[in-house]
Amino acid sequence: MVILETKGIGIHFGGLKAVSNVDFSVEEGSISAIIGPNGAGKTTLFNLIAGFYTPTEGTVHFKGKDITKMKTFERTYMGLARTFQNINLFRELSVMDNVLLGLHTKTKCDPISSMLNLPNKLKEERESRKKVMETLEFLNLDHYVNEKAGSLAYGLQKNLEIARAIVSHPTVLLLDEPASGLNTNDLETLSQGIVTIRNSGITVVLIEHKMDVVMSISDKIAVLNFGEKIADGDPGEICSNPEVIDAYLGKDEE
């Protein structure tokens, strides 16, 4: 079943067509990847899906509903979570608070009972903290629960961002270049982690430059070039597609 879909989506910044007429669909329970040269519009496509930009053409559908006009936070409520290309943590807040914020959509305590410490708040806090600890353990972050997010090492920050995104168990998780800045050893762990996340029932969409990650875990790959989709298919198809090789992968000279 298609869970997330864009139909003829596009956006122009001034005269520049950053993304145009892209059809992109994601099967529930799959891992999909978007690849393409730098500046091809991958992150822009993510931002259109997540609602940070409003498209100038086309529509976005999520869980069979047209969400084109919805705000970012409303989409998050529907179960669309994401990480950012350049880590976007709450740097001055603790690891605990960061991940607790990931549960924002799953909690509902109002300001008044918060201020009065009414039983419903205390219960919600307890349960939230328990869930956060479980997620932190899963991503090996439980030792750092009281540290400031900004004081963690780079790789841990990337993990924390993923923890924050999956703690609410979203329907779809968008990962923007999760492998950037990681070395080869970490890549293996990351790939396994993404597969585990998918196996737990979260559909994953990722943008990635590191081909070995993309090729080893993706069920489907879409290729963007100059804002347009030039190909999609399974990894085997993409690798042998001459247009893709020409635009992106280049010829292997060695």
Place this chain on the structure above:
Amino acid sequence: MNFFLQQLIQGISMGALYGLIAIGYVLIYNAWGVLNFAQGDMVMIGAFAILIAHVFMGLPLLIAFPVAILMCCIIGFLVEISAFRPLIDANNTRRLIATIGVGIFLRNLIRVVFGADPYPFPSVFGNTAVEIGGLTIIPQNIWNTVIGFGLVLLLSIFLKQTVIGKSMRATAQDREAARLMGINVKRNMSITFIISSALGGFAGMLISPVFFVIPTLGTLMGNKGFAGALLGGITSNPGSMIGGISLGVLESFGAGYFSSSVQASISFGVLFLVLIFLPAGLLGKKESRKV
């Protein structure tokens, strides 16, 4: 029709001064990242500087002007190295509050030294109205307009054409990268503050014959200045002039067609409307969201 033109000229001449103050806000905002709430007080310093040089010391205007400008530059420089330079890498909040602190300091320092009473200042270019084609024109107004525009033009030529001007823009855009070019960032920041202090001071000198010289002049003029800067778009040099002029003209029509009590609230009214409907101002860059 004449009345209309009259108000227009009056408004433009006042607006040119607002623009001059506004551009000081813009320069510092671009280089420093926050509104400098002490910029208005540099206008007041300028007014007192010319008062000291011309009235107290008895220097002729031609000498008093450069002396007063020099005083403004020195004070601007001292403020920069003592209060702003140590905070060059601090977050916006801390820098914003520092500028508020500097404003309080300067205002009250002047009040301690000179008292809270207003000083009159003689007209520089003559207050005798001249009749031209049925319009009564006060020479001071013409001069204000000419000098205001002239200075802003000079500034933009300086920033666009000279190496030092370009390096100042580079410094404003990325300090670390500027250092890697061999640009002396500290010096450039100082120059930026000195220039905006001088421009603010200049406005203060031109205003002093119109208003009285008083320690709270800075608060009054500062408000007009940043209303103008925001109206023009806080990042744009030409925008600040356009913003200042628009504000001056609006005020002048407000006073002419309604009452002078309206005039006082116009800048705040404009500020409100701009913030709500046109946050990027007339010429400013739309704040792009970086995701």
Place this chain on the structure above:
Amino acid sequence: MLKLENVFVNYANIQVLHGINIEVKAGEIVTIIGANGAGKSTTLKAISGLISKTLNSSIKFLDEDITSLQAEKVVERGISLSPEGRRIFPDLTVTENLEMGAYLRTKDKEGVKNDMKEVFRMFPRLEERKKQSGKTLSGGEQQMLAIARALMAKPKLLMLDEPSTGLAPLIVKDIFEIIKQVNKNGTTVLLVEQNAKIALSVADRGYVLKNGNIVMEDTGKNLLANEMVQLAYLGECAYKPKKD
């Protein structure tokens, strides 16, 4: 030409470099590879004077001690850094960006003019866009501009911090062709890269940095062939069928 001896760097209580020794000889391309957080960028920043070094560290350039020089002065000595993330001036035009690169060469107007021509010959795409502001360029063009800007200072030593980051493989290839060419023209290059494979393939010598220590040093070829390096930093060949 450049000699780092026992260089220590601390960032807010965290020691990032634990006394490293690096040497670059005139005419070489030397690369520093290593995982993220190993201290590669820190090394370049330490050389360029953007961050301060702990006591006892020594950095010598052409036999002059530059350990405690500020960044502005280091550029004057002939070391240019094209920083991580390109850091071009977004609201200056391409030409103005290049002029800033030549900021210190005020007396050599003729030379600057010639170098500008030379740079445009090397990067024809920049010439096409010379009146555009930096922020309107694509990622690859920005990287070219960053390198070109550093070259405009006519450095004796060009340092490049992660020139391949965020660029598609095809453009990376172009960029490295240019680096080779720059080196052939007589500029010594110190290159920091995460993409170890491509970096080692152009480098004469390489250092491997791990957790703030130099753990290996050899010629580019040898490192490329070294099993440990292959395992840790080179990864496997790019695209291949999915392993199920």
Place this chain on the structure above:
Amino acid sequence: MKTFHKIYRVSRIWILLLFALTLPYWIPNNYYLQVANLGMIFAILTLSLNILAGYTGLFSVGFIAFYGIGAYTSAIVVTRLGWSVWVGFLLAGVVSSLFSFLLGLPTMRLRGMYFAVATLAFGEITYQVFLNWTSITGGTKGIKGVPSPEFFGISLRPYSKYFYLILIVLVIVILLTRNLINSRTGRAMLAIRENDIAAEAMGVDVPKFKMIAFLIATFFAGVAGALYGHEVRYVSPESFVNAESAAVLAMMVVGGIGSIPGSILGGFVLTMLPEYLRFLGNIRLVIYGAAIVAIIIFAPKGLGGLIEWIDGLLSGTIKRGTHKKITEKVEDKNGHS
């Protein structure tokens, strides 16, 4: 040493409370008692500004307007309509929040500096209204004869009794603020301060939570204003000029942005200090300005940071070398993962 820390941790709150409760007996005369009362009122005001600026990152340069609205609201309903003072207190908060709601509708989507400027304009306009709407506010003459509250027949007019009323309100505001910060709402506020784009991605309705912070902050500010009006029993525009906003801002900064004990101390100290420095005349305002700059440069965490540090030492939560250990752990993990 361990037992000392334990004793300290258990007893610190009681010592503090005992000190607060006996404070009126420590203060030499009525005049200084009144200053102490004002200090506590400003502590409440600073705390409420801290909810807005310190926790949510929304800088308000015209915050005194809400304090003024509270003071006038209560004074008007009590003197003109003859309502109970207690109703006046409550209404002060409600009306103040109402105005912040109206101001917030168009300004909540503005970013940092623009919001600051909008509140500055609002503060100026509010002042003009206090000054010129003579029929309601009494113009420059203000409203005289604002009555003191009574509590079951006991008049709270003497400063030593009014003191306890303010203390109770202060303690309530402290507790409510603390609970708020450790909640879903409070975290959403902190998230907005840190990174509004990421906050949105977490599902935080940014304008809504900014508005919630604004409403809560201005409610407390309004109540503080009413407490002020009924303390000095006279309300006039001069107490609410924009310069006073800068004073509150200074209290927050000196106290420590985002710190509860800091806000209280900042409000208290900066109200008391000028009274003790009165012999300096206008120079004290010069010092005031310089002190703000100096604290921002040299002690960005303000007095609150100092207090929290001492508290940490005494209660044994700060141990030497903790920081280093953690970083080693981080590096270790990074190196071998």
